[in-house]
Amino acid sequence: xxxxxxSTEVWFKIxxxxxxxxxxxxxxxxxxxxxxxxxxLAAISLILTVAxxxxxxxxxxxxxxxxxxxxxxxxxxVDMATRMARxxxxxxxxxxxxxxTGAGFLGGFLFSTVLLFGGFGLVFGQxxxxxxxxxxxxxxxxxxxxxxxxxxxxxxxxxxxx
Amino acid sequence: MDVFAQAIGFxxxxxxxxxxxxxxxxxxxxxxxxxxxxSAGMALSIPLVMSWHPATALIFMGALYKSSNYGGSLTAxxxxxxxxxxxxxxxxxGYPMCQRGMGGVALGISATAALVGGTIGxxxxxxxxxxxxxxxxxxxxxxxxxxxxxxxxxxxxVVQGATIKGLIAAGLGLLLSTVGFDVIAGHLRYTFxxxxxxxxxxxxxxxxGLFAVTQALVLAESAASISRLAELSGSFWEGARTxxxxxxxxxxxxxxxxxxxxxxxxxxxxxxxxxxxDAKRVSKHPETFGKGxxxxxxASETATNACMPGDLVCTxxxxxxxxxxxxxxxxxxxxxxxxxxxxxxxxxxxxxxxxFAALFLTSFLIFIIGMTLARRLAVVTLLPNNLxxxxxxxxxxxxxxxxxxxxxxxxxxxxxxALGYVMLKGGFTPIPLLLGLVLGEMVETNYHRALLISGGxxxxxxxxxxxxxxxxxxxxxxxxxxxGPFWKTLTQxxx
Numbered sequence: 001x002x003x004x005x006x007s008t009e010v011w012f013k014i015x016x017x018x019x020x021x022x023x024x025x026x027x028x029x030x031x032x033x034x035x036x037x038x039x040x041l042a043a044i045s046l047i048l049t050v051a052x053x054x055x056x057x058x059x060x061x062x063x064x065x066x067x068x069x070x071x072x073x074x075x076x077x078v079d080m081a082t083r084m085a086r087x088x089x090x091x092x093x094x095x096x097x098x099x100x101t102g103a104g105f106l107g108g109f110l111f112s113t114v115l116l117f118g119g120f121g122l123v124f125g126q127x128x129x130x131x132x133x134x135x136x137x138x139x140x141x142x143x144x145x146x147x148x149x150x151x152x153x154x155x156x157x158x159x160x161x162x
Numbered sequence: 163m164d165v166f167a168q169a170i171g172f173x174x175x176x177x178x179x180x181x182x183x184x185x186x187x188x189x190x191x192x193x194x195x196x197x198x199x200x201s202a203g204m205a206l207s208i209p210l211v212m213s214w215h216p217a218t219a220l221i222f223m224g225a226l227y228k229s230s231n232y233g234g235s236l237t238a239x240x241x242x243x244x245x246x247x248x249x250x251x252x253x254x255x256g257y258p259m260c261q262r263g264m265g266g267v268a269l270g271i272s273a274t275a276a277l278v279g280g281t282i283g284x285x286x287x288x289x290x291x292x293x294x295x296x297x298x299x300x301x302x303x304x305x306x307x308x309x310x311x312x313x314x315x316x317x318x319x320v321v322q323g324a325t326i327k328g329l330i331a332a333g334l335g336l337l338l339s340t341v342g343f344d345v346i347a348g349h350l351r352y353t354f355x356x357x358x359x360x361x362x363x364x365x366x367x368x369x370x371g372l373f374a375v376t377q378a379l380v381l382a383e384s385a386a387s388i389s390r391l392a393e394l395s396g397s398f399w400e401g402a403r404t405x406x407x408x409x410x411x412x413x414x415x416x417x418x419x420x421x422x423x424x425x426x427x428x429x430x431x432x433x434x435x436x437x438x439x440d441a442k443r444v445s446k447h448p449e450t451f452g453k454g455x456x457x458x459x460x461a462s463e464t465a466t467n468a469c470m471p472g473d474l475v476c477t478x479x480x481x482x483x484x485x486x487x488x489x490x491x492x493x494x495x496x497x498x499x500x501x502x503x504x505x506x507x508x509x510x511x512x513x514x515x516x517x518f519a520a521l522f523l524t525s526f527l528i529f530i531i532g533m534t535l536a537r538r539l540a541v542v543t544l545l546p547n548n549l550x551x552x553x554x555x556x557x558x559x560x561x562x563x564x565x566x567x568x569x570x571x572x573x574x575x576x577x578x579x580a581l582g583y584v585m586l587k588g589g590f591t592p593i594p595l596l597l598g599l600v601l602g603e604m605v606e607t608n609y610h611r612a613l614l615i616s617g618g619x620x621x622x623x624x625x626x627x628x629x630x631x632x633x634x635x636x637x638x639x640x641x642x643x644x645x646g647p648f649w650k651t652l653t654q655x656x657x
Contacts (some may be wrong), residue, residue, distance in 0.1 A: 012588035016330065023337050026352060034349040037606045038340040045333030052326045086383040090583075093382035097555070097576060105569050109560060112572075116552040124382065124548035136549060144556055154564045 013053050020046040092123050108157035110149070113141050166288065169515035173221060173523060181211075181218045182520050185225030186527045192226065193233020194539055195550070200230040201490040201593075205373035206554060208366050208497060209561015216498040217513045221520040223494050227487060228280065228521055231466055232528045235272040236536055239265060239459070248466045251434035255451065255458030262454045270401015271459045273532025278405070279467030280525030282416040283423070287471040287478075288518050290424075291507075294479035298504035303611035304622045306503075308632035310605045313482045315639045317489055318594045325640055328594045331585065335598020336605060338363050345603055346610050358570040365497055367562045367571045368599055371578025372592045373490070374558035379583045382551045398533050404456050411441050411461055419465030423472020423485075437465030471521065478502050478514065481601075489593050493600040501604075 024042035027035040096119035104112035117140045121133030149156035172178060185207075192203035203226050211219040234249035239256035252272070259268040301309065314336075318328025341352045342362035353359050405412070415437040422433040441461035442451040451458050474491070476482040481502040483489040495502055500510050507514060531539075562575040582592040616622035624633055 007588075008584070009588040009590075012584055012590070013330075016334070019334070020337070023340075023352070030344075030351060031347050031349055033347045033610065034344040034351060037609060038337060038351065041333055041336050041340075045330055045337065048326055048330050048333065052330060055326070089383045090379060093379055093551070094580075101569070101572055101576060104563075104572065109563050109569075109572075112559070113556050116556050120382070120548045120552040124551070125546070133548065137552075140549075140553070140556075144560070148560055148564070152564070154560065155567055158567065 007056075010053070010056055013049050013056070016049050017046065017053070020049060089124070093120075096120060096123060105159060106161050107159040108155065110141070110145055110156040111159070113144050113156075114138075117141055165511055165515050166519065169512065169519040170523075172217065172512065172516050173519045178218050178221050178516070178520070181214070181222040182225050182523060183527065185222035186229040186524050186531065189226035189229030190233035190236075190528070190531060190539055193230035194236050195233075199234075200227045200487040202373045202377040202554075203227075203230055204490050204494050205369045206558050206561075208369060208494065209558070209564055212366070212561070212565060216500060216510075217516045219498050220495065220500065220513060220517050223491065224517050224521050225524045225527070227491055228470055228524045229276075229528050231470060232272065232276045232532060233539070235276075235463055236269065236539060239268045239272065240537075248434060248469075249462075251438040251462035251466075252459055254438060254462070255453070255455045258452070258454035259456065259459065264454065264456070266398050267401040267404060267456060268459050269532065269536045270398035271405050271456055272401075272463045273398070273529050273536065274402045274405040275460060275463035276467050276532060277525050277529035278412060279416050279419060279464035280471070280528070281522070283420055283468035283471030284518065284522045284525065286420050286468075287475055287521070290475050291479045291514075291518075294475060295504040295507045298480050300628060301504065302626075303608040303615065305626065305628050305632065307605060307608040307612055308623060308629055308636070309480060309482060310601045310608070312632050312636045312639065313601065314594060314597055315636045317483065317597050319639045319642065324589065325644075327590050329640075331590050331592065332594035332598040335595035335600075336602045337598075338368075338595075339599050339602020340606065345607050358566075358568065358574065362603075363599065364565070364571065364574060365493060365599065366565060367574040368578045369490070369493055369497075369596065370558045370562045371575035371580075372582040372596055374554055375575055375579025376582030376586065376592065378551050378554040378558070379579060380586065381547050381554070384547065398536070401456075402533070405460055408457055408460055411444075411457055412464055414440060414444075415461040415464035416468040419468030420472040422465070423469035424475050433465040433469035434462035437461040467525075474521075478506065479504065481604075483597065489597045489600075493596060496600055 020042045024039055024046065027038050027042070096116065100112040100115035100119065103115050114137065117137035118134060121137045122130070125133040145156055148154045173182065188207065189200070189203060192200065192206075204223055207223065207226060211222050214222070231248050235252050235256065238249040238252040239260050256268045256272070259265065298309075314332040315325075315329070318332050319325045339362065341359050342350070343360065344351055350360065358364075418437050418440060419433040422436060438451070438458050438461050441457050442448045445451065445455075445457060447455075470487075473483075473485050473488045477488040477492055478495075479502075481492065483492045492502055500506060500513050559572050559575055562571045563569065565571060581595075585592050585595070612622050613620075616625075622629075624630055
């Protein structure tokens with residue numbers, strides 16, 4: 001049971017139970033025509049999720065697989081060490097994404113661009129290539145600014161600070 | 163034929179030719195990069211082509227979709243890594259050919275297969291799609307509703323052995339499509355007073371998040387660059403000559419690819435593998451397959467290239483996507499105001515026939531690019547992930563931002579990126595979710611219209627013969643994946 005609760009798949013389904021219940025409950029005060037379709041969908045999805053969870057818990061073991069690619073549909077089992085290394089890189093990638101989005105809110109998308117290129121170069125690039133990676137980050141930012149900011153007139157420096 | 167001649171004239175205008183060339187080139191680059199398939203490529207390009215004329219934008223997207231398969235064959239042959247699942251069969255003989263010093267021959271066969279398989283597939287698409295559309299003119303709201311349900315169940319069933327998970331994802335997509343103003347009563351639903359989603363969850367931002375951001379995160383997890391290129395030797399033109407020495411396999415594989423393409427839910431990877439197995443079965447020297455047999459590359463590449471147009475027959479004529487890529491292409495068409503279905507040939511003939519003409523010409527362009535630039539294009543695989551990942555993120559998120567110049571749209575894309583990533587890690591694919599989001603409004607509108615016609619009776623959903631067939635097909639698509647193992651157990655039990 002404990003092993004099963006560690007699975008991302010099982011957790012995701014439990015979260016979905018709450019999401020579908022939320023869709024159903026929130027629709028209660030809506031007029032009849034507005035609530036009929038989402039409530040029907042939420043009810044069916046809820047039943048399917050419960051069924052899927054029941055299968056997971058009745059099965060001898062949950063397959064600890066994951067799909068490695070958005071265009072793929074096949075489960076692949078990944079060993080624990082690989083999974084941990086991937087998770088670390090994933091957390092770092094998200095940290096860069098969140099910081100760059102925050103900077104974009106404050107100063108405009110140009111700041112997001114600098115931080116995305118610089119951040120990935122710094123965190124994911126090899127140390128001996130640091131100067132090269134930072135140079136590439138600056139060049140790419142200038143290129144993006146020229147193509148999107150100047151040619152396509154996207155407001156690249158519109159943030160809440162100015 | 164007049165309409166088609168006009169469409170060719172339209173495609174030959176400089177801006178459309180540029181879109182065609184750009185889409186083909188970009189598609190090959192996307193295909194070359196393992197991990198970036200046509201879905202991510204299309205999601206990445208939407209913001210860039212948003213302000214274009216719909217026909218021009220779809221020419222770009224169609225060319226991208228078609229050529230990414232060829233790009234995938236380059237890495238399958240040179241790097242032993244398929245750019246996309248559809249090139250899985252090409253590895254079997256393509257890479258061994260490369261190791262035997264026949265890499266150029268294999269690339270020549272692959273480029274010629276793109277030309278021949280693609281052309282045969284396109285001829286089928288041009289003639290079959292209007293036929294399917296005429297048939298679909300018989301459809302009323304109940305039939306449209308059931309067609310969408312069938313599309314969702316077919317895509318859900320594509321997730322091998324996990325139909326329930328596919329259906330759950332489709333349900334989530336349909337539910338997310340109900341966010342915003344209700345199409346029937348005009349009531350606001352599930353917005354929590356957040357203005358950016360009052361008109362519904364923006365499709366482009368969701369698409370960018372589900373495919374481009376999710377794929378970038380998946381790539382960020384894997385370190386270093388994608389590959390190391392193998393040495394290339396052997397003549398490309400020798401490959402083209404080898405191709406035409408096997409006309410029977412060429413025709414067999416094309417027809418097989420077309421047939422698999424028209425079957426909803428069966429993808430290009432199946433077409434390639436089936437054609438490879440078929441070529442091996444009829445060969446006088448089956449023992450050479452898997453060891454660098456040129457006919458193996460010929461069969462798999464011809465079938466996958468013929469499969470894609472077959473795939474688009476039901477997608478365009480019925481709004482019923484046959485594969486993962488077609489589901490995303492369906493979403494792209496809707497974003498550009500071209501709603502697939504039987505009426506699309508009456509409402510937007512210029513756009514549809516321009517798309518057909520463009521796809522037709524793409525086959526020739528792929529051949530030219532393949533015979534001249536193949537080796538240089540494969541160098542893209544040497545780019546490190548620390549450059550590719552931020553490039554994908556910047557271009558996709560910037561496109562998401564540029565639609566309304568709002569950072570909130572970036573947050574929506576990131577939220578869908580996170581959702582797509584968690585789904586992948588949980589063994590769900592985001593494709594049914596996207597399809598639910600795309601078809602949601604159509605499903606709900608037709609559901610209400612059908613009930614209005616029947617006075618609230620659900621019997622309308624199985625009243626006509628078409629409805630009965632659609633219901634039967636839906637049930638078959640849902641139970642089909644379980645029937646095979648069940649039958650196997652049953653027959654083994656008897657033995």
